[in-house]
Amino acid sequence: MKLKEFAKQLGLSPTTVSRALSGYPEVSEVTRARVVQEAVRLGYRPNVNAVRLKTGRVGAIGVVMGRASEFHFAEFMAGMAERLITEDTDILVIPMANPEYDAEMQLYRRLAESQRVDAIIVHSPRPNDQRIALLHELGMPFLVHGRSDIDVPHPWLDIDNEGAVRRATSHLIDLGHTRIAMINGREGATYALHRDIGYRSALQSRGIEVDPQLIANGNFTDELGFRFARSFLEQPKRPTAFVAGSMMTALGIYRAARSLGLQIGRDVSVIAHDDVFPYLTADNMAPSLSATRSSMRAAGTRCADLVLQLLAGRSPTEIHELWPVELILRESTGPVRMPQT
Amino acid sequence: MKLKEFAKQLGLSPTTVSRALSGYPEVSEVTRARVVQEAVRLGYRPNVNAVRLKTGRVGAIGVVMGRASEFHFAEFMAGMAERLITEDTDILVIPMANPEYDAEMQLYRRLAESQRVDAIIVHSPRPNDQRIALLHELGMPFLVHGRSDIDVPHPWLDIDNEGAVRRATSHLIDLGHTRIAMINGREGATYALHRDIGYRSALQSRGIEVDPQLIANGNFTDELGFRFARSFLEQPKRPTAFVAGSMMTALGIYRAARSLGLQIGRDVSVIAHDDVFPYLTADNMAPSLSATRSSMRAAGTRCADLVLQLLAGRSPTEIHELWPVELILRESTGPVRMPQT
DNA sequence: ATATTTTCTCAAATCGATTTCAATTTTGGC
DNA sequence: GCCAAAATTGAAATCGATTTGAGAAAATAT
Incomplete structure (x- = not known):
């Protein structure tokens, strides 16, 4: 079911239908309600790729999957997912074959230039992380999970x-x-x-x-x-x-x-x-x-949230979140008992 | 840099350039070589969304991320990644908010109809899994990781x-x-x-x-x-x-x-x-x-491989792989000793 | 030298939406 | 009841590629 066809069935122009569905104010509430209702009934959904081409938005956030600590990665992603479920935004997982530095930089460059993602989340940054410099230079929106002391401004979320x-x-x-x-x-x-x-x-x-x-x-x-x-x-x-x-x-x-x-x-x-x-x-x-x-999961949720804000126009330079860490004492700690060496 | 512009710089038509880059036979090797070289030099890359809209091909495999067993999920994805790294194919992770059956079916339907992925991998199938029936009915390519005894033909990979x-x-x-x-x-x-x-x-x-x-x-x-x-x-x-x-x-x-x-x-x-x-x-x-x-990771790798074959035209009905499982005996098993009850 | 293939190139249509600009209809004021 | 202003609606241009159908150039055959 295409827009044109759908519009014809409603006896409206594609313009009006598109506006009604995207929530523009120029269309009367009566019409909008009817359009929305019929869209559900007839099962009309705008073609994602056409929307993306026209609007320039991809609707995906990229994360590069390294080799180490998959279990952290999965939790983080699950957290992201929790936030993104309500948006029309996907998570694109990009595998990293080669952990060598040059190859890694190439990967980020390709990713940034490929226009397959609207933003990138950078994990496990190094103190002087060239990925950050690169993304900044390319003008690709990104968020760092962790921090770097590189002298390029970058939005980050880190724990203390x-x-x-x-x-x-x-x-x-x-x-x-x-x-x-x-x-x-x-x-x-x-x-x-x-x-x-x-x-x-x-x-x-x-x-x-x-x-x-x-x-x-x-x-x-x-x-x-x-x-x-x-x-x-x-x-x-x-x-x-x-x-x-x-x-x-x-x-x-x-x-x-x-x-x-x-x-x-x-x-x-x-x-x-x-x-x-x-x-x-x-x-x-x-x-x-x-x-x-x-919580790694909570971090994922918040990172997804921050990326959405970034894409909505919030200034990257003002996004810095340092999360406190709880210390919870249980049975594995106790007063010292000198070993009988 | 757009196709039109790039073509003009080369003194060629968009058609020829497009063909040269996509490997069509109608263009001479000399021309192709030049186009490819210049594309690299000038940094021309076709707009993904335009390609997707026009061709209907997305270059991504979808996996739905449930809530349970993240650690399995991450390993499986890491395995997929290993295989896909050489292809021009991404992994799209779709979060599932609501584990209720109806909501889940809706999610798969939307996913299949949205043209955001070329194929879907279905996890943890149930004996009579309606997701399979749905995807089959919609004509969306998919692979089941696990099996179902639903009477709809489906390609699967499972362990014994x-x-x-x-x-x-x-x-x-x-x-x-x-x-x-x-x-x-x-x-x-x-x-x-x-x-x-x-x-x-x-x-x-x-x-x-x-x-x-x-x-x-x-x-x-x-x-x-x-x-x-x-x-x-x-x-x-x-x-x-x-x-x-x-x-x-x-x-x-x-x-x-x-x-x-x-x-x-x-x-x-x-x-x-x-x-x-x-x-x-x-x-x-x-x-x-x-x-x-x-190995969950090996399964991921193989599943990615099978999906690629599926997309390349291999018949879904002939893809059935049952992997044997090793039994490795170590110290946690020993002859019975009757409890003194 | 002409006719016939083969090779290469291009103009224009197409994918399915969004959005600008202009036209039309309603509403409100006097 | 008339006119200006506000609220709706729609035709057509646009996003950036691919691909069809056809034409020009080069190669080969007669």
Whole structure:
């Protein structure tokens, strides 16, 4: 059913029908009501591609899917979806084959120039992220999930990683811990850097020296959590507490501790960052996991919202949201008990 | 840069330029080479929306994102992405707000009619799934990930859920278990049904009566795994073994067993289905988890491939792939030891 | 040298909407 | 009852490509 045909059936011109459906004021309410009603009855829907060609809008937001942390990605997208469901806007997932820097830049360039998306969401930015410079230069609307200190203005939404980790670490210090290990995300991303800063500053402000032997970086997997924790715990002067970047890492740490006969919450304290997954909750771990918490899904929803605002004309330079992170104490943290080394 | 303008710069007609770029045979190789080269140099790219309007081809495959099992979804998409990276085809994620049946059908109808995607992948089909009938009726190309026994021909790719669970259950019986609990996925989906059939047939073929008290259905979360396992294990005649639908469920079962002082692999055996996640592996669980294994990511890759074939003209009726499932035995299964009830 | 193919190129129609500008009908004031 | 102003409506241009049907140029055959 095309517009022309539909209009003829109603005895109106295409112009009037189009206006009625798009909510323009020039058409009387009586006519509009009739058009809308008939559109439903006869099943007329404007052809998306024609609308897009004419209006120049694509109706899609692009997100590039990297290789790492799919589980974060899925939650974020689910959040976006929640917001976009009411709009006529889709999510376009662009796979990234090659994590090399040049290839990545090329991908963003192609994406921006292809006119397949109205805006792009940039994930896991680096401190000096050229993707941001590129998108800015190309004039492609974008939103950064995370932050960068590149000197190009960019709209962003981030959580307070530094503050979160500082509080977590401080709390462990309050409990008497001094040998606190840090299992962070992969080096390079701003969030990992911020967490590192939070960790160091907490230690330093309490006069505790930072021991590079207790810091590790890597993907958020159970496997790496286990390996790092295990190697730390086998050191002669083993850590009595852990700060970890994800739930998966925490699972690995639990396993490592258990494998060495150490009890979580008594022999070893753990605080991890919880991105709030419906299928794995900190409260349900055994013992329940103390965590810094911030909902990845909520971030997705809000990012989608901000992108829509951006497209509606809101100035990019004024969009900066820093979300606080909760610290929730559960059973996995307790006062230090010196290992009998 | 528009076609007209670009053509003028080259001293050619839009027709010739369009043909040169789309690879039509009517244009000489010399001309084509020049056009292609200049397109790159001057940065000309056809407007996607104009192409889509004119050709009716979109260059995107749609997947509807439900609410449950995001982690499966992400892996599947990552797999699709791996295949599509070389094609000029995107993945369009369509959020589903309302899991109610009518709303869901409406969504698929709109999607099919909106011409925003060239094909659709249908997930978690039900035995008599009207989405399939609808898409078939509308003539929209689609592929089902899973199966349905609806009497409408549909191309599908599925894993052998029934066989996998039958083997898992049989193996437990071989080890002497007779009280074997089953924690399945949500009722309604074909795969859950198939697994149920596999479970029952294994028991029945060995003369063991099916106890409805030992069967549970629900989402694949750690939480539900724990709750079901816990309630089963607290029964007077507790099960000595579990068959579970996912790794998350298995985590919950492990926790439940541990909380009751039962040792996995000795007091309680567990076999779960492993969809192969990079961030959580069966081998790394403690004790390592015996599992029926099938890669969700590989399924995504293959589904993308099949959809491309479908769009290239392959007959839908001949696409039926049933993948075998491996059974990998590790430490979480062992011979039965009777509880001292 | 002419006729016939083959190769290449182009003008114009088309996809299905939106929107400008002008025409028509209604309404309101006196 | 007439005229100006306001409210509606519609014809035609436009978005940026693809593709049909036909014409010109080059290559080959007679």
